[in-house]
Amino acid sequence: MMIRVLNGNEKDIINFLKSRQQNENEEIRKKVWDVLKGVKSKGDKAVFDYCKIFDHSEINDKNIMLTNEEISEAYDKVDADFIRIINAAKTNIEEFHKNQIQKPWFMTRSDGSILGQKVMPLDSVGIYVPGGTASYPSSVLMNSIPANLAGVRRIAMATPCKSGIINPYTIVAANECGVHEIYKIGGVHAVAAFAYGTDSVPKVDKIVGPGNIYVATAKKEVFGNVDIDMIAGPSEILIIADENANSKFIAADMMSQAEHDVLASSILLTTSQKLIDEVIIELERQCELLDRKDIILKSLDDYGAAIKVQSIEKAVELSNKIAPEHLEIMVKNPIELLDSIKNAGSIFLGDYSPEPLGDYFAGPNHVLPTGGSAAFFSPLSVDAFIKKSSFIYYSKSGLEKVSDDIQSFAAYEGLSAHGNSIKVRF
Numbered sequence: 001m002m003i004r005v006l007n008g009n010e011k012d013i014i015n016f017l018k019s020r021q022q023n024e025n026e027e028i029r030k031k032v033w034d035v036l037k038g039v040k041s042k043g044d045k046a047v048f049d050y051c052k053i054f055d056h057s058e059i060n061d062k063n064i065m066l067t068n069e070e071i072s073e074a075y076d077k078v079d080a081d082f083i084r085i086i087n088a089a090k091t092n093i094e095e096f097h098k099n100q101i102q103k104p105w106f107m108t109r110s111d112g113s114i115l116g117q118k119v120m121p122l123d124s125v126g127i128y129v130p131g132g133t134a135s136y137p138s139s140v141l142m143n144s145i146p147a148n149l150a151g152v153r154r155i156a157m158a159t160p161c162k163s164g165i166i167n168p169y170t171i172v173a174a175n176e177c178g179v180h181e182i183y184k185i186g187g188v189h190a191v192a193a194f195a196y197g198t199d200s201v202p203k204v205d206k207i208v209g210p211g212n213i214y215v216a217t218a219k220k221e222v223f224g225n226v227d228i229d230m231i232a233g234p235s236e237i238l239i240i241a242d243e244n245a246n247s248k249f250i251a252a253d254m255m256s257q258a259e260h261d262v263l264a265s266s267i268l269l270t271t272s273q274k275l276i277d278e279v280i281i282e283l284e285r286q287c288e289l290l291d292r293k294d295i296i297l298k299s300l301d302d303y304g305a306a307i308k309v310q311s312i313e314k315a316v317e318l319s320n321k322i323a324p325e326h327l328e329i330m331v332k333n334p335i336e337l338l339d340s341i342k343n344a345g346s347i348f349l350g351d352y353s354p355e356p357l358g359d360y361f362a363g364p365n366h367v368l369p370t371g372g373s374a375a376f377f378s379p380l381s382v383d384a385f386i387k388k389s390s391f392i393y394y395s396k397s398g399l400e401k402v403s404d405d406i407q408s409f410a411a412y413e414g415l416s417a418h419g420n421s422i423k424v425r426f
Ligand SMILES: NC(=O)c1ccc[n+]([C@@H]2O[C@H](COP(=O)([O-])OP(=O)(O)OC[C@H]3O[C@@H](n4cnc5c(N)ncnc54)[C@H](O)[C@@H]3O)[C@@H](O)[C@H]2O)c1
Pocket: 031, 054, 055, 129, 130, 131, 132, 133, 134, 136, 139, 160, 186, 187, 188, 210, 211, 212, 213, 214, 215, 231, 232, 233, 234, 235, 260, 261, 264, 325, 366, 367, 368, 369, 370
């Protein structure tokens, strides 16, 4: 196992982290822009060509959107237990996200004026569901449940159709979650189609959802043409552990994220060299038993690290600088550390809250910021699917009372037309 062991020297750690600042990678940006420009200028034709190039699929204007018949066929291919499981997960995810629903509000003043805020759903969103090296029905749930709770009218989903096939579990999950349109397109060209619109894929107001480095970079580049939720790229896990932590659990959890992508990152921060040695042995042992061993080994080799620190406080300080997508805390009293965690997408406390519990089932969203962007982005939530308008009602007497102050304020700004708008009313 090639995981690097660092001794807590901040310079070494920063150099290691810099090696993964993929969002700034010029080569990827250039490739992404080639595809974005293609779709922007040639629309459907470019989308269909890229489906052939990247996913070996013959997509055209007749077959790009999944039909009801194809959805029924997908049900024939999935086992009944899958439907039970996703509905159990859906119940938990809905229960959690219902707490995020924001209510409109208003306030009044004694002069009779009324002020408030309306809350409205976005009209149309494009949800991206990855499907390159693995399939992600769970991401269908995480994207569509908060969109539905917000009341979005049009939920359009895009997912790669590899060699003409979309994973039936992804299709069934979409139907169970009330997705309105399913497009057989993935990667940068799917993001481009949602952002610019084509004859077959009407433009959306916002694109949400996770994806690989190409998808994440494409979303970043189209921001402004459409809104986006965040940068949710290749997965990450950081584990803070003390000397009592379980090496078997830690190795398993690190590899649960390493298996997503060769660009995924798994980092252990611990006070114990003994634990580091044991985790390395466990990584080597368990890796042999896992289907995606090759991806795991490459990911750990390039972006895995075990870092020995002097104290748990130092581990927290470093973790806050790194701002990981997922943070597991495996120390004696994990809840005591919660308050000191400032930057992390989702926090998993204790030995029995492993990261995959959050990926599939507990209820919080698994679409999370990566690449250090948890310092300023939040998990996907109902908030991503709403917008607000404020409103103002003043009576004549209410306005008259403040008219001099407003006219003076406008004069200080040198904007006499603003002052005039008040003046003409009296
Ligand atoms: N941050 C999160 O919330 C979160 C959640 C789930 C998954 N993920 C991440 O999503 C990603 C899923 O990746 P995936 O690849 O399996 O699926 P994906 O759907 O994100 O990407 C597959 C598509 O990428 C495009 N592509 C692949 N190689 C390319 C190349 N060389 N040039 C241009 N385009 C190319 C192709 O169009 C392909 O269909 C992983 O990185 C995983 O870690 C992140």
